[in-house]
Amino acid sequence: MENKKYIQVDGIQVPLVDEKNVLEIIRKTNIELPTFCYHSHLSTYGACRLCVCEIEGMGIQATCTIAPIHGMVVKTNTEEVRKIRKINLELLLANHDTNCPSCSRSNNCKLQYLSRRLGVDKVRFKKTDKQEPIDNKSRSIVHDPNKCILCGDCVRVCKEIQSVGAIDFVNRGSRTRVAPAYLKSLADVECVYCGQCVSVCPVGALIPRQETEEVWKAIHNPDKYVIAQVAPAVRVAVGESEAFGGGRNTIQTGQIVAALKRLGFDQVYDTSFTADLTVLEEATEFIARKLKGEKLPLFTSCCPSWVKFAEQYYPELLSNLSSCKSPQQMFGSIARGILPDLLNIRPDQLVIVSVMPCTAKKFEAKRSEFIHKGVPEVDHVLTTEGLGRMIHETGIQLRKLEPESFDMPLGFKTGAGVIFGNTGGVSEAVLRYAYEKLTGERLAQYDFQQVRGMEGIRTVELTLGEIHLKLGITHGLANAHKLCEQAKAGKSDYDLIEVMSCRGGCIAGGGQPVNFDPDYREKRAKLLYREDKALQLHKSQDNPYIKELYNRFLGEMGGEKAHELLHTHYHGRKRIVKEQINIRNTEHPKIVIAICVGTNCFMKGSQELLKKLLQHVVENKLEDIVGFEGQEEMVDLKATFCFEQCDHGPVARVNNKLIKHATYEAIIEELYKEVDRVRKLISQKEVDT
Secondary structure, eight states, X not given: OTTXXXXXXXXXXXXXXXXXXXXXXXXXXXXXXXXXXXXXXXXXXXXXXXXXXXXXXXXXXXXXXXXXXXXXXXXXXXXXXXXXXXXXXXXXXXXXXXXXXXXXXXXXXXXXXXXXXXXXXXXXXXOOOOOOOOBOOSSSEEEOXXXXXXXXXXXXXXXXXXXXXXXXXXXXXXXXXEEEGGGOXXXXXXXXXXXXXXXXXXXXXXXXXXXXXXXXXXXXXXXXXXXXXXXXXXXXXXXXXXXXXXXXXXXXXXXXXXXXXXXXXXXXXXXXXXXXXXXXXXXXXXXXXXXXXXXXXXXXXXXXXXHHHHHHHOGGGGGGBOOBOOHHHHXXXXXXXXXXXXXXXXXXXXXXXXXXXXXXXXXXXXXXXXXXXXXXXXXXXXXHHHHHHHHHHHTOOGGGSOOOOOOSSTTOOOXXXXXXXXXXXXXXXXXXXXXXXXXXXXXXXXXXXXXXXXXXXXXXXXXXXXXXXXXXXXXXXXXXXXXXXXXXXXOOOOSEEEEESSTTSGGGOTTSOOOOOTTHHHHHHHHHHHHHHHXXXXXXXXXXXXXXXXXXXXXSTTSHHHHHHHBOOOOOOOSSSSOEEESSOOSSOSEEEEXXXXXXXXXXXXXXXXXXXXXXXXXXXXHHHHTOTTOOOOEEEEEESOOSOGGGOSOEEETTEEETTOOHXXXXXXXXXXXXXXXXXXXXXXXXX
């Protein structure tokens, strides 16, 4: 007993275990210190200075940045500590856009909550008059810098958890703000629209883009037949919405369906139906690749943030991505194909609305691959929070509604489709099918506990029949980055890798109600597994309506018709849009050389190419070579960020000529071809005059 270590908190001895800071020790005493910038899964930042306490011998300290030491004496509520916390809150309020009634985060705003909690009833500091433009160009996320409190949570989650770094601090002092590179819109940089910045933002500076007005317009149009599909993760989070009082960890599927019909939706279906469909198509693709030994590992493709991440950073691995569309897009494709005849409506009457836990689904629905002859597979995407606001606006009391059932046939699902919303859920659903396919035996025990959990990277090995499988399950794009690097280097021995961008999976998507409970992911995941248990069928191949869909409409799994409707392709894409750096300042160049300096091309030597070309252009007076004195300099040299040819890097362009796997010699050769062409044009012009 004498060897145990303690810290004294307000006179209470608290044992030290493995806590990394004093704040975590204080929380063990059931004291919740106010804080904006502390998240246990992010690096310690200590910016907000609200978790300050008095530590004997050290004075006033931010407890999140102080490591616990045996014998420390901590006081959490002295007069000086209380004054400092209030002053810090007042300073934040003086720099904050306080149009709270019209803010989408009103009643679920940490700044608002802590102001009430700490008794801040007036702000003694002069209000700033800053008014920065709001970035609403992105299809997924709206960024309002006027509400930002510079806690840095969004910056750290984007950099540390997602390894993207699409936003950071810019400027200094009172001009400091959070913004993307070059002060661009989120739509024009490498943002993957995962919305994890939205999930950690304590105020309304980052919110999902709303499409509620577009949906209302469709509902109120008597010539439109509006249907909804509801993702599995939505049902375990809508009860937390502040629109309904918040804090309820319950499944409210039947009430959600009833509310949607009261809102005016003509039919309500379950995205879990097409999650079952995705399992069969993806598992068929995986088994075929495994048996042939082709293009392994196979990466899942259900998460649109992960797909965009792969397109930007790992275009050489795109052939390893499953060609399957996500369940959202499969639903749109199937619905457009079968519902007009089934419902006796014109195809142009059908409006498809998704209710999703994800901000990236908004981006996905607008991808060109999913728009055919001007008609998108999915018209509008509501987030869980967006649905909550529509219900709240009408005054419908969700919890008092009698539950209703999803409409058939696209409303029937198995437990395999439901658990898609959890990290590991896709892998488990695939295994429930692959087991029976590869062994020829009926699967009696359908749980694969070994794929479940919250570790960032999980490895599972098992043998099905004569086939040995090694699966990787990862969530958080920084973890996906590690597995991609292995695959890129040819060092990956995984057969299948499941990737979800959000920690915990879709249950923690950027469109879910913002929740600061450290265990909310585990609670939501448990509810999805509980719903799986409550259903009669647990394997996608047992879904009778899926069987009927193949028999009457799709043909065989992985067949020609299935590929036409349920599969797609992906392509490398720019990380930063419309951005060039002028290396020379030629006013009216006749020849423009552009070299890509994006990550892939940079790693393959594009910077060295730029240096050598600049030296050549400067040392060789090209107007003298042409032979016309008085001509201005002919060549402009630029660094650009992408030609979307990342697997052919380094990539260069000389005027309109694109050069893949560019070398210095190849660029110089093309340069002088252009010099000859310009010389002839100038000669002809002189003759004509």
